Amino acid sequence: MSNPYLKVMYSHQIEDLGSKLFHFAKTFQWLISAKDADLDRAETIQKILKSCQEFGFFQAINHGVSECLMNDTMSVFKEFFGMPAEYKENFFSNDPNKSCRLYSSTLNYDKEEVHYWRDNFTHHCHPLEENMQIWPEKPTRYREVVGTYSAEVRKLLLRILDLICEGLGLELGYFGDEASKIQLLSVNHHIPCPDPSLTLGMPEHCDPNLISILHQCDVYGLQAFKDGQWIGVEPLPSAFVVIPGLQLRVISNEKLISPKHRVVTDAKESRTTIGTFLIPSHDFLIEPARALVNENNSPLYRTFKYKEFFSTFTGKIFLVLYQRFTVHFGYADLARSDMEKASNTQATQFFGNLGSFLRKCFFRVLCIGPVPNHIAFIMDGNRRYARKHKLIEGSGHKIGFLALMSILRYCYELGVKYVTIYAFSIENFKRRPEEVQSVMELMQEKIEGLIKEESIVNHYGVRVYFIGNLKLLSRSVRLAAERAMAATAGNSKAVLSICVAYTSTDEIVHAVQESCEEKWDEIRVLDASGAGYGLIGLGGSEMDEREHLIDIADVEKHMYMAVAPDPDILIRTSGETRLSNFLLWQSAHCHLYSPSMLWPEIGFWHLVRAVLDFQRNFVYLEEKKKQV
Numbered sequence: 001m002s003n004p005y006l007k008v009m010y011s012h013q014i015e016d017l018g019s020k021l022f023h024f025a026k027t028f029q030w031l032i033s034a035k036d037a038d039l040d041r042a043e044t045i046q047k048i049l050k051s052c053q054e055f056g057f058f059q060a061i062n063h064g065v066s067e068c069l070m071n072d073t074m075s076v077f078k079e080f081f082g083m084p085a086e087y088k089e090n091f092f093s094n095d096p097n098k099s100c101r102l103y104s105s106t107l108n109y110d111k112e113e114v115h116y117w118r119d120n121f122t123h124h125c126h127p128l129e130e131n132m133q134i135w136p137e138k139p140t141r142y143r144e145v146v147g148t149y150s151a152e153v154r155k156l157l158l159r160i161l162d163l164i165c166e167g168l169g170l171e172l173g174y175f176g177d178e179a180s181k182i183q184l185l186s187v188n189h190h191i192p193c194p195d196p197s198l199t200l201g202m203p204e205h206c207d208p209n210l211i212s213i214l215h216q217c218d219v220y221g222l223q224a225f226k227d228g229q230w231i232g233v234e235p236l237p238s239a240f241v242v243i244p245g246l247q248l249r250v251i252s253n254e255k256l257i258s259p260k261h262r263v264v265t266d267a268k269e270s271r272t273t274i275g276t277f278l279i280p281s282h283d284f285l286i287e288p289a290r291a292l293v294n295e296n297n298s299p300l301y302r303t304f305k306y307k308e309f310f311s312t313f314t315g316k317i318f319l320v321l322y323q324r325f326t327v328h329f330g331y332a333d334l335a336r337s338d339m340e341k342a343s344n345t346q347a348t349q350f351f352g353n354l355g356s357f358l359r360k361c362f363f364r365v366l367c368i369g370p371v372p373n374h375i376a377f378i379m380d381g382n383r384r385y386a387r388k389h390k391l392i393e394g395s396g397h398k399i400g401f402l403a404l405m406s407i408l409r410y411c412y413e414l415g416v417k418y419v420t421i422y423a424f425s426i427e428n429f430k431r432r433p434e435e436v437q438s439v440m441e442l443m444q445e446k447i448e449g450l451i452k453e454e455s456i457v458n459h460y461g462v463r464v465y466f467i468g469n470l471k472l473l474s475r476s477v478r479l480a481a482e483r484a485m486a487a488t489a490g491n492s493k494a495v496l497s498i499c500v501a502y503t504s505t506d507e508i509v510h511a512v513q514e515s516c517e518e519k520w521d522e523i524r525v526l527d528a529s530g531a532g533y534g535l536i537g538l539g540g541s542e543m544d545e546r547e548h549l550i551d552i553a554d555v556e557k558h559m560y561m562a563v564a565p566d567p568d569i570l571i572r573t574s575g576e577t578r579l580s581n582f583l584l585w586q587s588a589h590c591h592l593y594s595p596s597m598l599w600p601e602i603g604f605w606h607l608v609r610a611v612l613d614f615q616r617n618f619v620y621l622e623e624k625k626k627q628v
């Protein structure tokens with residue numbers, strides 16, 4: 001690179017140019033059969049997942065796109081880049097919003113101090129009819145060949161996504177429609193570089209989209225970062241390199257990673273590669289797939305719209321993803337959330353076990369005093385938490401659910417036999433329909449999770465009751481609740497009462513009505529036998545009897561909450577000191593505790609504090625109970 005301009009503008013001083021260890025590349029070529037119904041399907045899926053997990057991506061051969069079409073397309077692009085500058089100038093633009101453009105270096109040309117050795121031509125290609133008009137007319141074959149190629153590659157990508165979808169255990173079509181709506185063609189062209197040690201063809205990056213497929217020519221340049229070093233990916237002109245993008249990383253909750261890669265330059269030969277990216281529509285909500293998230297696998301990312309993500313796109317996309325889109329738990333005991341986020345590593349598992357051991361030791365000491373038999377929670381502050389952390393609506397409830405799982409674990413470890421939670425009040429049905437709908441969906445999903453073998457409920461032998469006017473729930477949620485109650489009916493170590501469609505006044509009215517009906521039934525039986533009160537023509541003393549028709553014991557018997565003794569402690573988060581129509585009948589003698597943190601922030605020490613307060617007041621509370 002003798003030209004001083006080039007030296008200044010392109011010099012990145014690359015210290016490590018990476019090794020050309022092609023054997024690595026060979027280990028991840030998997031055959032994608034042209035036929036989906038092929039017997040090898042299950043094996044192919046396993047190989048794809050394994051390869052993606054081990055290397056980050058894979059090369060597809062025997063993929064069904066004809067070699068002839070691939071060669072034709074490559075030659076069309078080589079021809080395009082070889083056309084006179086005056087023609088190509090028509091497409092040149094530094095405006096990333098332009099839908100068909102030629103530019104140099106990266107998306108940040110104007111902002112970067114040092115450029116990369118790359119030209120790129122990019123345009124949309126789906127649906128074809130809507131986009132083709134703005135594509136180049138020269139070479140004359142461009143529209144026909146690139147159109148056919150784009151359609152074929154789209155089919156292949158969707159098939160690969162289906163295989164990944166099946167491999168991850170997601171519902172069929174998860175990556176269809178809006179998730180992969182946009183298809184972008186991105187053709188890189190690198191002319192020979194006088195000094196490859198000075199610059200790169202593309203900086204290290206992860207692809208920001210859902211998935212990419214790359215058709216390399218026969219000139220080497222692509223490198224992947226693995227085990228701390230840059231390793232060359234062998235160019236196989238008839239193969240496609242399939243690269244999961246960052247959105248796939250998020251949706252798979254990191255079951256798949258989006259590999260870091262870069263391009264080195266070549267001193268002698270030009271290199272052209274054809275990338276095709278499938279991209280979610282701008283308003284598509286990206287989040288860890290619900291099927292992949294449970295109490296043992298917390299969501300590692302918050303929900304976000306694709307456009308929100310892409311607007312933050314800079315070269316340092318990886319960092320951005322972590323800074324802005326990971327779930328920020330903000331719990332008081334951050335150590336716990338960190339453990340939950342990365343529960344797979346050995347180190348965190350060690351600390352997780354250590355934390356659990358220390359917690360159990362602490363509980364042993366706490367158990368020297370009276371241990372509450374029943375703790376009730378009003379989980380207040382999920383929505384405020386989402387607003388406070390600028391999270392998308394609904395995320396607060398999801399994080400709140402994780403907090404609940406931790407608190408339940410602590411309660412059962414401490415030896416608390418009954419836990420009751422206020423999950424959804426009858427009043428809550430008055431909220432916006434979309435909000436009610438999304439809480440109900442979350443509820444159904446979590447209820448279904450409860451009966452899974454590995455759930456906390458089965459781990460601690462907890463019997464689950466849903467408390468409230470269940471008729472107000474949608475049929476699917478009600479059925480899920482009934483299934484969970486039936487599935488846990490054999491558990492006897494502890495009881496979890498989940499109040500849904502509940503208010504205390506509704507519970508009392510319902511219990512009184514039930515008691516009355518029961519009495520009327522008794523009366524009718526007695527009347528029929530001729531020994532009864534006989535309502536018609538009641539005399540004075542019989543009137544007195546009617547006044548005492550039902551008593552407290554009758555009503556209590558018919559309370560939804562008859563499945564548990566009265567609570568010893570009632571905790572309401574968010575610093576609110578109201579009971580909001582929760583357990584009014586049952587809370588006459590319980591210790592109230594209302595810490596200021598929002599529900600998703602509740603942690604171990606808040607529970608300890610509540611129990612210590614209860615122990616301090618225990619004698620007094622017991623005295624009060626005796627006076628009744």
Ligand SMILES: O=C(O)CCC(=O)C(=O)O
Nearest residue numbers: 186188207222263273275
């Ligand atoms: O040209 C290559 O080999 C890689 C291209 C690439 O990574 C990209 O366009 O995102």
Ligand SMILES: [Fe+2]
Nearest residue numbers: 205206207261
């Ligand atoms: Fe890339």
